[in-house]
Amino acid sequence: MNHIVIIGNGISGVTAARHIRKNSDQKITIISAETKYFFSRTALMYVYMGHLTFEHTQPYEDWFWEKNRIDLKEGFVNTIHTDEKTLELRSGEKFAYDNLIIASGSKPNKFGWPGQDLDGVMGMYHKQDLENLEKYAPNKETCKRAVIVGGGLIGIELAEMLRSRDIPVTFLVRENSFWNGVLPTQESEMINEHIKDHHIDLRLGTNLKEIKSDKNGRVKSIIIEETGEEIFCNVVGLTAGVTPNIDFIKDSGIAFGRGVKVNHFLETNIKNVYAIGDCAEQHEAIGQRRNIEAVWYTGRMMGETVAQTLCGNKTEYKPGHWFNSAKFLDIEYQTYGWVFSERSKKENDVYFQWRHPKDYKCITISFDKNSHQFIGINTFGIRMRHEIFDQWLTENKSIEYVLEYLADANFDPEFYKLYEAEILTKFNSENNTNIQLRKKSWKRIFSKA
């Protein structure tokens, strides 16, 4: 029987395993050094905040794996011998495989800051990071202040986590506005405001120079590059992005750049070796996507795709329209299609924007200034239907069409106040148009079903 070995039990590896089991009888082994059972990495924050226990982050009960004949192996892969199709764990144990899937995910970036390996310095990525945080920042008495370095999604989550236990937080962000390499100014500035509402000491345009140690090798303070200011703290969170976690493949002959190099079929340069998820790097980018996509959804989709290939239905990884979501403290964010920040948007991309006068709610719609084709939407504090936007993107609808039928796309809970009319009024007055809002229609919404 064919033996498929999967390195990594995150969303990519586990999705691949589940789909291979659905479609075939091959022997499946998942190897992980982090935890025995699959858990949702994105939910780690809720464990520290007390919304969940760690067990709640595990989507499958423990019996699930044996019932589905997916063998779980706790161990760290040291070397891969691609010529003889075996791999070796740090413990010395050897595994033979017929097909190998590398799904080893990411690790937090460290940019060579002095003091970056001191006790009390941590990322927020692995389960071990959570354990570390519980150790160094159990409460505001032990951790009198924490400094977070890096203004992305993990940084703001870590800030939210620490604030849930009333720990003072200083948040160093290199950019002059939060996440403005990705978000348009309107949204980035709104998040800046919201961060300050949560009593987080937000330092924009600020870099870390070094982390200083006390006499026991623990964090004592950090020094700011620009001003030389010293900020005393007990914990430093490094959240300046992630990088593929692939040190163990470096002598295996598998080609790598920043990540494991793969083609559109998720194949590496070595036959029978595949790479998926955060650790995979496309030779050629797909559409406007990055070569390395460290996103939950793309990990899952790559898992679904490679499983098809390994079950005899060779399938190219062709993700559909881009979508993503996040939550910035209390503000939910969803995006469908492409909305680039001012810094990186294309020449013909223009925005239509609306922001609620008082609440933290806003949208940006990106469209082509000549053809008026709808390119993408960011929504903050308003939920939208994935299916509807996916369909509109496929059908190359115009911005006028999208606004006219915007009520179909709303996904907020029942009885919520709707803003489509206000949004449309703003568009009409800015563009001298007279688009009338259509009433929500179940028929259109479920036309695909």
Place this chain on the structure above:
Amino acid sequence: MKAIKKTGLIIFLIGLALFIGTIFTGSFNLTQAELDTFIQEKGYKSELIKTELTKGVVTNENLNIFEFSSKIINAIETSNKHYNTLITKYDAEKNWAKKGAQFQYKISGKPHSLTFTLAKKAGKGFAAEKTGLMWFLTFGLGIIGALLFIVPDVVLLGKPGIKNDGIFLSAATNRGWIGWFAFIFLVSFYILLYFYPDYIVNWVYLVEPISQFISGNSASQWFLYGFLYCVVMSVMAVRMYIKYRHNKYQILRTTSVLFFQIVFAFLIPEILVRFEKPWYDFKNAFPLDYDFFFKWNIDELISSGGFGLFILVWGVVLTIVVVPVMVYFFGKRWYCSWVCGCGGLAETLGDPYRQLSSKTLFSWKFERIIIHSVLIFVLVMTSFALYTFFSGANQIIGIKTQTIQDIYGFLIGAIFAGVIGTGFYPIFGNRVWCRFGCPLAAYLGFIQRFKSRFRITTNGGQCISCGNCSTYCEQGIDVRAYAQKGENIVRSSCVGCGVCSAVCPRGVLKLENGPEAGRINPTEILLGNDIDLISLVNKK
């Protein structure tokens, strides 16, 4: 703000302590005249009971409620024992006439209920005499303290949004020691209420003036329960309003259950009694209202003329027409989390415990077996009751209707719905009764699962499997198991509380009523992937 909260907690605990302490206060004794009137009212023929009761409770001694209760129960036992001995004796002598004559002297009924009735007449002391003051020191302090504890959250919780910080870090909400204390308190409360009402007669005194004001009648332990229920729901609704102030669905839903509890379950029935109509809760549908078809109830309704008949017809129409039609259009949530009193308590008092329900596959199997057994039980019992009503025969194949009714009333009505159903909130989550026991929920569930427009829509491929939805599902549905597969959630047990949708950090879930086509949508490959792959795999 934190100081106010702490003060509130202290005041609440003082109120609670005084409330519990009230049980032990007061003195109970009767005058000969009072006792004679009681015996006359009850029509007791036994001479012995009179002497025994006189010996026990016509006294100048200051008996507390427990002594008083035990003296009465002793008197009843002594009297009954005496006549039992005579019965045995005449039986041995084959003196059938004399044997038969003894039965009329026996005292029937639950001893603690009889004691309650007597105690209600016999009490003196703080609760009975300084009722207003005592009401303030117990109910009053409890309400004020609880509100002082709850209201500062407007500020302390910060900006509106989901505020579940620290829930699993607090001993009150993670089955810690506070949770166990709450469990013991609630279970004890229900045991006293159902089985030892005489012991809480002092509490009943506290609400006597309110009962007199509303219905003109003397308060029973059930009036106390109804009043307390409304008070607890109102106070905890304030907590809901603050916690979910960003979420209009939760605000409206909370207002609705509160309205139906106070107006339909509490005020209207009491006012009906004032006008000498039968006590009836118009929203309480059979089979949750399990004694609706009992012979005594039907007899009572029929004997109260046109209005009684109206209730009878309404009760039948409610169960057979209104309930299923509404479930078809809106899902069972219209009843379970917008109208029902049990649901109302679960969604207010029980909200802090919703995360404690078990999500395992095992508990789902267990749930289905138990809840459907209760449904079968209630239907069998009702068939017996109706047969008895129409035929007049009090038994079928040797099984007495009364026996079945008594067993159901004890096991399901009291133990399951009360002691376990509410008492176990702090340990097994807030919908123990609704999830495992309620026969109406089982009936609504069938309709919701097989013929309804209601579903929880999963938003394409946006789920990140974080588990907030499953954790905060009070009904123990593993919501994530569906959401992460891109499937809508169509489950008979869903009561549509809307909290899964509220706690989702990625906007994945929405409760909605839409066309039946495509409501159940099993998927293999999720949205976001290549369209060809999706259709290839999903259409297989």
